[in-house]
Amino acid sequence: MRKKILLCDDDEGVVEVVKIVLAEKGYAVEVLYECGEIDKQVKKIKPDLIILDLWIPEIGGEQATRVLKADPATRNIPIIILSAHHDTEKLAKAVGADAFLKKPFDITVLENIVGKHLR
């Protein structure tokens, strides 16, 4: 079965190109432009992996990660945090993200991180 990835980013341009990269690799991609009620959305979509922008509207990638990692139903889904601030890695890891990727990124690095966490 194709692995499903949930992508949460408010920038249309970034969403578009990440979708292309992941689709090329054979993943199914679902998109959210804001992460209000993220736990409900995740339970509905049931992704195998989540890519979250740190500055996403509503509650922010940081808080969204906390919520998902605190819930037994979603805690095992790997989360990759994207951020334009490279020194937010500490914060991303502190709230429980499994990986951190700074913008702009190499698409091969994105592919590798996604591949690694879906294994």
Next chain:
Amino acid sequence: MKNKTALSETDILEKMLDNTDAQLAYLDLRFNFIKVNAAYAKGSGYRKSDLIGKNHFDLFSNGENQKIFEKVRKTGRPVKFRARPFVYANRPQKVTYWDWTLKPVKDGNRQLCGFVLSLIDVTERRELEFRKDEFISIASHELKTPLTSIKAYNQILEKIIKEIGDRRAKLYIERTGRYIDELSSLITDLLDVSKIQSGKLQFNLSRFDFDELVENSAEEAQLTANRHAIVVSGKIRQKIVGDRHRLQQVMNNLLNNAVKYSPGKDKVIIRVGKTDRFVKVAIKDYGIGIPKIKQKKIFERFYRVDTTAQHFSGLGIGLYISAEIVRRHGGKIWVVSKQGYGSTFYFTLPFGLAKI
């Protein structure tokens, strides 16, 4: 005929004092007001006549300031503060910021006889600076978002072109990639500056092989330097604690500068050594050098050595960021340079690091 003026010299001085925005007061050795200007009286909320003869700390009780005043009296050395916060007792919700100085004054016998207190309200200037830094932070973030898409699309294109096998297209797309990375690092620098200003620059500490970091930096610099050989001499054979990424940024910045400011030369030398507590790195070029009077300023924000004869691009923030990173690691950074003969930038880092 001598030009006669309607005002005496004292009157003129009085006029000058009363027509400046700086708040000025002269205090005697017990900190009693001897003279104040109009701005001082207005700022204090008292009339001039109500201030004269009164003790500064009877009117404006402030233990912290009193200690500072007493220290100036004891040492005879002036104090200077920039943008020091102050809260008026009757307006506790509003913080104001002041540049203030207290300078001791000596009489004809070189005996301390009083003090000049000077206060300048910089609240508005500080707000503007704050807004500017916030703007830089938002602007650089906004620039990074489209750049993320551009970079990703460029890499997708690169893959496609490799499959097709067009040699020229491959070359050009690789060049585009390099310029994208250059743009990205400029934006990152801008973001860093705004973070340093707001005290939010974060560090991720780890223990790592310093020699390896030096090698990597040299290799990376060599990729873009066509003419220069980047030579590494010395090893410390010891791990250090620090933010590897940030220290790499310092090395990259110093190496890029060394190459950039030595056009026509063919060598940049990195020397690495250690003392019992510090790693010491020297990066030497044989380029244009920096005039003595400008050497101190080069580590300041937005400062660029005026190069009217030759044009060098840059934002004037690389050394400012590097200095901040080194300083936060507990090290020092400085330059030794002679105009026309080249520059050597030095920095030190402690091996062990308690906290940054």
